[in-house]
Amino acid sequence: MKRIIIAIDGFSSCGKSTMAKALARNIGYLYFDSGAMYRATALYCMQNGLIAEGAIDTESLRTRIKEINITFGVDPDTKNSITFLNGRNVEHEIRSLEVSRLVSQVAALDFVREEMVNRQREMGKAKGIVMDGRDIGTTVFPNAEMKIFVTASAEVRALRRYDELTARGDKADYNEILENVLQRDHLDQTREVSPLKRADDALLLDNSNLTREEQMEWLIEQFKKLTGQC
Ligand code: CDP
DSSP, rough: OOOOOEEEESSTTSSHHHHHHHHHHHTTTTTEEHHHHHHHHHHHHHHTTEEEEEOOOOHHHHHHHHGOOOOEETTTTTTTTTEEEEEEOOOOOOGSSSHHHHHHHTTTTTHHHHHHHOOOOOHHTOOOOOEESSSSSIIIOOOSSSSEEOOHHHHHHHHHHHHHHHHHOOOOOHHHHHHHHHHHHHHHHOOSOOOOOOOTTTTEETTTTOOHHHHHHHHHHHHHHHHHHH
């Protein structure tokens, strides 16, 4: 059976990860969260004194980038994917608002992107993967057989992130989150290296008014059309 690469890109907090994970599970593919790699790199900077007055010490980060080991695993109880930073489970920490505030700055650095993109390509070598992010269909896997570009209104996205944070017991402020969503949209779209943009051959999915079930139905339909299988 032909195995393909599925690239899911889009704005922050669109529910890309949830969607990508569920799709991978449904079709028996591996799921990779490229955003978690940038988040883990931002956390590494925070925990290793590489931030001074809100700015990243880029030269130190450049010399230490190879020391940042990021791996993925699966929680045996919840079956959710877990991100490890140098062997430590950081899945919870990398989703904090502090990391969200820093991550787009880290992700805009050319040498960080080069390193992460190389690692991501390595993960896709065997095909049969779903990867989500900002530049998967444009830069990481421009030849991906299936590309989806997801969008939803900023307000809907901020509410989803708010629900996610409060559901896990974290304190959250809707307006602060909305501001962060808008700021990251701006940074992601205007950065010089691999800005967030829809690949010409990506299918557009606006999920503002779609339930998870409707969305999955649509994704499976696209997958079947492209591969003639399921
Ligand atoms: O979960 P959410 O969609 O809000 O973000 P994420 O996928 O965890 O990614 C966090 C941040 O990493 C984004 O805002 C981007 O700045 C950056 N990122 C990127 O530049 N390229 C990627 N392939 C994935 C994420």
